[in-house]
Amino acid sequence: MLWFRVPEKVYLKRGCLPFALEELKYDLNKKKVFIVTDKFLFENGYTKVITDKLNELGIEHTTYSNVTSDPTLECGIEGTKAMQEFKPDCIIAVGGGSAMDAGKIMWVMYEHPELKFDEMAMRFMDIRKRIYKFPKMGEKAYFVAVPTSAGTGSEVTPFTVITDEKTGIKYPLADYELMPKMAIVDCNMMMNSPKSLTSATGIDALTHCLEAIASMMATDYTDGLAKQSLKTIFEYLPRAYDNGANDPEAREKMANAATMAGMAFANAFLGVCHSMAHKLGAYHHLPHGIANALMIDYVLRFNSSEVPTKMGTFSQYDHPNTLRKYAEVAEFIGIGGNSDEEKLENLIKKIDELKEHIEIKKTIKDYGVDEKVFLDTLDEMSEMAYDDQCTGSNPRLPLISEIKEMYLKAYYGK
Numbered sequence: 307m308l309w310f311r312v313p314e315k316v317y318l319k320r321g322c323l324p325f326a327l328e329e330l331k332y333d334l335n336k337k338k339v340f341i342v343t344d345k346f347l348f349e350n351g352y353t354k355v356i357t358d359k360l361n362e363l364g365i366e367h368t369t370y371s372n373v374t375s376d377p378t379l380e381c382g383i384e385g386t387k388a389m390q391e392f393k394p395d396c397i398i399a400v401g402g403g404s405a406m407d408a409g410k411i412m413w414v415m416y417e418h419p420e421l422k423f424d425e426m427a428m429r430f431m432d433i434r435k436r437i438y439k440f441p442k443m444g445e446k447a448y449f450v451a452v453p454t455s456a457g458t459g460s461e462v463t464p465f466t467v468i469t470d471e472k473t474g475i476k477y478p479l480a481d482y483e484l485m486p487k488m489a490i491v492d493c494n495m496m497m498n499s500p501k502s503l504t505s506a507t508g509i510d511a512l513t514h515c516l517e518a519i520a521s522m523m524a525t526d527y528t529d530g531l532a533k534q535s536l537k538t539i540f541e542y543l544p545r546a547y548d549n550g551a552n553d554p555e556a557r558e559k560m561a562n563a564a565t566m567a568g569m570a571f572a573n574a575f576l577g578v579c580h581s582m583a584h585k586l587g588a589y590h591h592l593p594h595g596i597a598n599a600l601m602i603d604y605v606l607r608f609n610s611s612e613v614p615t616k617m618g619t620f621s622q623y624d625h626p627n628t629l630r631k632y633a634e635v636a637e638f639i640g641i642g643g644n645s646d647e648e649k650l651e652n653l654i655k656k657i658d659e660l661k662e663h664i665e666i667k668k669t670i671k672d673y674g675v676d677e678k679v680f681l682d683t684l685d686e687m688s689e690m691a692y693d694d695q696c697t698g699s700n701p702r703l704p705l706i707s708e709i710k711e712m713y714l715k716a717y718y719g720k
């Protein structure tokens with residue numbers, strides 16, 4: 307059996323946010339809203355459109371605005387404490403992936419203070435068939451996600467990551483119970499995103515599509531969303547990057563593309579590009595999207611091998627067909643070639659052109675990561691990437707030495 311899950315409600319269209327919030331009062335009868343966001347967004351008025359509307363609706367609210375990027379356990383505990391005092395019946399997480407992920411963590415701790423992260427953060431292959439039963443969510447509070455970057459897709463994914471700042475251990479949590487109940491995708495919240503955020507988050511969404519398509523757990527449903535999202539990103543990310551707030555159409559297309567990519571990987575999961583990007587980000591402090599952008603070309607070639615050293619295993623997946631799938635993607639977005647190999651190379655060329663347009667540098671070295679420091683951390687990073695949650699759904703099971711090789715290529719360039 308396979309299935310496909312998304313939040314019960316996804317609102318979209320520029321300007322939809324205040325209208326969607328009316329549902330909290332008129333359909334859901336919510337009385338107390340707890341907003342989770344970061345300092346920058348709070349101080350720059352990103353939550354005002356929400357609080358103004360809540361005031362108009364007569365819904366009581368309070369805001370926690372201390373989310374850090376890559377949310378920490380400390381931040382989660384602090385926010386949960388405020389939540390326990392306020393006792394909301396609705397949580398609205400507003401922000402990029404960090405604020406939405408922090409909101410999910412606080413939601414878990416608010417609903418189930420008795421639970422321990424190391425127990426919840428169990429490793430699994432397919433979250434539909436895990437042994438650990440994640441506790442029921444949504445009994446105390448309804449969870450709404452409002453993305454301000456296009457993006458991580460966290461508004462429609464059942465994932466979050468929390469870092470214990472004392473030990474450095476990251477606890478990835480994944481279960482459909484963690485899926486937001488409502489996502490409100492209003493590109494008005496993204497209009498003034500700086501170029502660096504537009505490019506890093508846009509390319510993150512592109513890698514979500516490519517990894518969901520290659521995943522052993524891809525289905526017709528996830529493929530459809532990922533392909534359409536990819537096509538949209540190629541067309542509109544350069545425009546969103548160049549024109550910013552002057553091109554609302556491009557902003558809106560990118561907002562939808564990121565959410566659609568989120569829906570795809572919420573159900574097909576990711577792959578070794580994200581595994582390597584997670585560790586690259588953790589060890590060398592590169593933004594999540596940039597780390598993915600630096601690895602993706604090598605992953606596409608790596609996954610395309612028809613005779614891999616080791617194949618990924620999943621009951622639905624009987625032979626490597628990734629090269630064909632990438633070629634199908636190329637065909638779908640109008641990239642030609644005389645063979646599947648050529649189509650793949652042309653797809654990579656198009657990705658490289660996109661990266662160049664949105665000013666993403668070519669190598670890890672170009673981002674100022676010191677060679678010695680990189681080489682000193684390489685073995686550990688490679689082992690950790692092998693062990694990452696995302697490796698399991700990659701169509702080709704990498705050897706640690708193969709991960710190391712991809713890291714080296716990405717450091718020096720081909």
Ligand SMILES: NC(=O)c1ccc[n+]([C@@H]2O[C@H](COP(=O)([O-])OP(=O)(O)OC[C@H]3O[C@@H](n4cnc5c(N)ncnc54)[C@H](O)[C@@H]3O)[C@@H](O)[C@H]2O)c1
Nearest residue numbers: 346375376402403404454455458460463465495496498499
């Ligand atoms: N849960 C998931 O499914 C999932 C998927 C991918 C990534 N993530 C996580 O998401 C995080 C990264 O999220 P992100 O890339 O969206 O960045 P972010 O949330 O860390 O935000 C980066 C910066 O951009 C600012 N910002 C956000 N929106 C803005 C806007 N509209 N205008 C101006 N500034 C704005 C923020 O205030 C912050 O300073 C990572 O922690 C990553 O692990 C989660």
Ligand SMILES: [Fe+2]
Nearest residue numbers: 458510514594
């Ligand atoms: Fe990502």
